[in-house]
Amino acid sequence: MSVEVAGMGRAKADGPLKLAVPRGALLEGTLDALDAVGIDTAAARGGSRSLIFPGEAITLVTMRPSDVPTYVEAGAADVGITGKDVLLEQADRMVYELLDLGFGRCRMVLAGRQGDERLGEAERRLGMMRIATKYPRVAERYFEATGRQVEVIEVKGSVELAPLIGLADGIVDLVATGRTLEENDLEERQEIAVCTARFVANRVAHKLRSKEVDELTAKLREGVAQ
Amino acid sequence: MRRFAGAAKSAKMIYPIPPGTRDVLPDEMRELRRLHLALIEVFEGRGYGEVATPAIEYDEVLARGDGRTADSAYRFFDERGDLLALRPDMTVPIARLVATRYANAELPLRLCYLANAFRAVRPQRGQMREFAQAGVELIGAPAPQGTAEVVEVLEAALDAAGLDRAVIGLGDADLHRQLLTEFGVEGEVRNSVLERLAMHDLVGLEVELSEAGIGEERCATCVALSQLRGGSEVLEQARALGGAAVERATARLGETFEALQARGAADRVQIDLGLLRHLGYYSGAILEVYDPALGYVLGGGGRYDGLLKRFGVDLPAAGFALYLERVHVAQMEEESRREDS
Numbered sequence: 001m002s003v004e005v006a007g008m009g010r011a012k013a014d015g016p017l018k019l020a021v022p023r024g025a026l027l028e029g030t031l032d033a034l035d036a037v038g039i040d041t042a043a044a045r046g047g048s049r050s051l052i053f054p055g056e057a058i059t060l061v062t063m064r065p066s067d068v069p070t071y072v073e074a075g076a077a078d079v080g081i082t083g084k085d086v087l088l089e090q091a092d093r094m095v096y097e098l099l100d101l102g103f104g105r106c107r108m109v110l111a112g113r114q115g116d117e118r119l120g121e122a123e124r125r126l127g128m129m130r131i132a133t134k135y136p137r138v139a140e141r142y143f144e145a146t147g148r149q150v151e152v153i154e155v156k157g158s159v160e161l162a163p164l165i166g167l168a169d170g171i172v173d174l175v176a177t178g179r180t181l182e183e184n185d186l187e188e189r190q191e192i193a194v195c196t197a198r199f200v201a202n203r204v205a206h207k208l209r210s211k212e213v214d215e216l217t218a219k220l221r222e223g224v225a226q
Numbered sequence: 227m228r229r230f231a232g233a234a235k236s237a238k239m240i241y242p243i244p245p246g247t248r249d250v251l252p253d254e255m256r257e258l259r260r261l262h263l264a265l266i267e268v269f270e271g272r273g274y275g276e277v278a279t280p281a282i283e284y285d286e287v288l289a290r291g292d293g294r295t296a297d298s299a300y301r302f303f304d305e306r307g308d309l310l311a312l313r314p315d316m317t318v319p320i321a322r323l324v325a326t327r328y329a330n331a332e333l334p335l336r337l338c339y340l341a342n343a344f345r346a347v348r349p350q351r352g353q354m355r356e357f358a359q360a361g362v363e364l365i366g367a368p369a370p371q372g373t374a375e376v377v378e379v380l381e382a383a384l385d386a387a388g389l390d391r392a393v394i395g396l397g398d399a400d401l402h403r404q405l406l407t408e409f410g411v412e413g414e415v416r417n418s419v420l421e422r423l424a425m426h427d428l429v430g431l432e433v434e435l436s437e438a439g440i441g442e443e444r445c446a447t448c449v450a451l452s453q454l455r456g457g458s459e460v461l462e463q464a465r466a467l468g469g470a471a472v473e474r475a476t477a478r479l480g481e482t483f484e485a486l487q488a489r490g491a492a493d494r495v496q497i498d499l500g501l502l503r504h505l506g507y508y509s510g511a512i513l514e515v516y517d518p519a520l521g522y523v524l525g526g527g528g529r530y531d532g533l534l535k536r537f538g539v540d541l542p543a544a545g546f547a548l549y550l551e552r553v554h555v556a557q558m559e560e561e562s563r564r565e566d567s
Contacts, residue, residue, distance in 0.1 A: 014518060075521010092348060096426035198429060203523065204516045206426070207395055207496060210455050 017058050017205075017212050020072055020080030022065035025176075026197050029103035030081045033197075034060075036226075037219040057212075069093040069200065078205035079213060084195035085174050089135045096206050098217050099199040102224045105176075108138060108192040112170040113163050114185045122169045123148065132162030133172040142172070142192050160184040246347065246355025254554075258358075261554055262340050264386040265360045269338035272379055274362045277337050279319040281344075285309040290536050291318030292507050299346030299355055312344035317507070317530065317545060320363050325537035333366030333541070340550065353522070354551065361527065361547030365534065368542040369478065373511045373529060374485035376544045380515070380527070381491055387553050388560055392517040392524065394494055395455070397501025398479055399508040399528060404471035405448065409440045423452055424502040452500035458483055460497050475499075482511055507533040513546055519559035524552050 021030050021044065031041040043053045044060050053060040061077055066089075068082035073093045080095075083104055087097060110131075112119040122129045128149040133139045136154045143150045153168055155161075160180060162168040174195065175181055181188065199220055206213050243249070250258065266276060285301055288311050300312040313319050316339050328335055340360040347353045360383070364376050377394060384392045402423055406416045415438050422431040428449060435445040447467045454460040461476045461483075479497055486492040503512050503526060512528030527546025534541045 073521070094425070097429050098426075100429045202521050203426070204518075204521050207455060207498065207514075207516050208393055208518050214453070 015059075016055060017079060017209060017216070018077045019058050019060055020068045020077035020082070021060050021062045022068055022080075022082050022197075023062050024065055026065055026081065026083055026104045027062075029101075029197060033081070033101055033103065033220060033223055036223040037216070058216075066090070069095050072200050072202050075202045075204055077202070078209060079199065079201045079216065081197055081199055084193070084198050085135065085138070087198060087200070088138050088193060088195070091137070094203060095200040096203060097198050097200050098206075098213075099220055099224070101197040101199055101220065104195075104197040106174045106195045108135065108172065108174055108195055109188045110142075110170055110172055110190040110192060111175075111181055111186045111188050114187045118163070118169045119189065129170060130168040131170050131172055132159050132168035134159055135172055135174075138192065139172040160186060244355070246353075248354065248356075258550065258554060261387060261550065261557065262360065265383050265548070265550075266338065266340060268382045268386045269360075269362055269379065272336070272382070274336040274338035274364075274379070277320065277323065277339055278341065279313075279316070279323055279339075281312055281342065282310045283313055283319055283322070285311040287322055288313065288318055291321055291533060299344055313341075314345050315343050316341050316359055316361060316547065317363065317533070320545075321530075321533050321537050321543070324363075324365055324541075325534060325539045328365075329539050334372070335365040336362070337365070338362040358550035359525075359547040360550050360553075361525070361545055363543060363545035365543045366541045367544070368531070369510055369529060369544075370481040370485040372542060372544050373482045374489055374491065376527065376546055377482075377486055377495065377513065378489055378491045380513070380546050380548075381494060383548065384494075384515070387548075388557050389517050389524075389553070391519075391560065392494065392515060392556075393496050395498040395501050395514040395516065396479065396482065396495050397498045397512045397514075398475040399503065399510060399512045401451070401471060401475035401499060402448070402502060404474065405451070405469060408469055408471045409438075409444050409448075411438045411440060419448075420502065423448075423500070426452070426500065428452070455496055455498040455500060458497065460499060464499055478510060503528065511544070515546075515548065517556040517560070519563065520552060520556045522552055524556060525549055 021027065031045060034041050039058050040055055041060065044062065051062050063071065065082045066086050068080040069086060069090045070093070071077040072080040072095045081101065085106065085108055119129055128151055130151045130153060131139055132153045132155050134155065136152045139152050153162065159171045159173045163170055163186065164184060172192065175188065178188065199217065201213050270276065302310055304310055320337060324335060338361065340358060342356055342358050344356050347355055362376065362379055364372055367375065380394060402420060406419060411419060419431065419434045419438065422434050432445060432449060435448055450467060451464060451472070454464055461480050464472050464476050483492060483497065486495055501512055501514060507530040508528045509531050510529040514526045515524040517524055525546060525548035529544040531542040534543055
């Protein structure tokens with residue numbers, strides 16, 4: 001089945017504003033926020049495998065949260081919603097961060113094994129810690145800013161595994177409730193950042209479609225205030 | 227040199243090129259050449275003589291023009307041990323050229339160029355490390371008429387490239403700097419606020435401003451100003467927010483806009499009080515170019531009245547540069563759009 005959407009080529013469309021919607025943990029909150037400002041999200045909710053949901057004024061494009069800055073920076077999507085953790089990790093992507101949407105609240109933390117002094121021990125006796133993370137650039141910046149030397153080890157899957165079987169002394173990861181940490185005998189040591197969902201815009205769309213972008217921003221801001 | 231594993235095994239040898247660079251083959255070259263000629267014809271037709279400068283300069287010379295030479299990706303030593311760098315843009319080399327070769331020339335001086343420049347950008351992001359820029363420099367013509375002339379030439383260049391939907395953003399480089407000084411925000415804090423503004427990180431901006439302790443109303447003024455963009459009505463909206471810095475910047479922008487109107491060149495100009503450019507030498511009017519067919523900025527420029535002074539000749543100046551490859555992409559998109567409709 002092919003979805004006919006005007007101007008879906010390389011060029012930015014002149015038609016509806018394209019909004020990048022993150023799949024996964026932020027999906028529910030994103031669709032609720034969009035519902036609240038009068039955007040029809042019924043099609044995107046139905047568990048459909050389609051990626052593009054055309055609408056009258058706004059077309060929803062679903063993707064991995066970490067791809068949102070990529071699509072928005074290039075103007076393939078005009079605006080988008082993604083987590084601050086993604087924006088921090090991809091800080092060099094030139095997207096305009098217009099609004100803190102408040103939902104999807106998580107914290108980026110440094111964690112180590114419960115009751116285990118390996119983190120401090122490694123720092124004292126070996127001069128550096130080994131840190132496993134899915135956010136290597138956030139971790140590097142954080143330790144650099146706090147004057148500590150670390151070896152950052154990038155992993156793709158469950159980070160909690162790394163300190164348990166000796167790949168790393170600690171981890172930098174996102175926690176919502178802290179249950180995953182607890183279940184794996186890990187505990188938080190330091191908070192690095194608080195991350196919530198953010199509304200972002202492409203630089204050119206922000207200039208050339210200013211009315212639509214401003215209106216949507218204002219409506220979303222009202223939704224956050226409530 | 228790095229070779230891909232296995233390259234030697236196949237009959238055909240594949241030799242890579244450094245990231246962020248590329249080859250241009252005849253079909254594309256033909257179109258780029260046509261675009262190049264069309265642009266230079268516009269520039270020459272308006273009295274801008276084409277110049278070329280060396281791709282390598284002394285690093286010290288580039289740093290004199292713009293302290294933030296972190297942009298030049300490629301630095302190396304020559305046989306005498308002098309530090310050289312590939313130019314990150316053409317404005318500083320032309321400032322050097324004017325100071326050395328045209329110190330006593332009749333003003334204004336009109337120069338144009340089409341040249342490759344080099345920056346340490348991360349590849350795979352619609353941006354190359356080696357890229358072609360086409361632009362003009364107008365030296366010795368102060369604001370507002372000098373700025374208006376440059377915008378007029380820019381519009382003619384966009385027309386010649388077939389980008390009739392392109393929009394030029396016009397902002398003021400001093401607005402936010404002076405506003406923050408007026409609010410008593412100085413030093414490190416001011417720099418990080420300006421950095422947030424340049425990146426348009428409004429969430430971070432509000433945090434930085436509230437930490438600066440200037441009060442809610444002033445925070446709101448800064449944020450609101452950065453979102454004002456549109457026709458001449460935004461100047462009124464800005465003035466309503468008050469303050470001496472805003473007054474001065476809107477007066478400057480108003481004069482430039484009137485000069486543009488008098489030339490019949492204001493229709494494609496969007497006044498944008500949120501505009502901030504990263505390059506360190508801008509003062510007063512700044513420009514950015516957008517086309518609806520492309521998500522990236524096509525080019526930019528503005529006034530740099532203090533730049534020539536750093537090279538010993540105190541002259542007002544303004545100019546712009548278009549990224550040739552991006553203009554070419556936009557041109558292609560606009561052509562296919564016109565064919566579709």
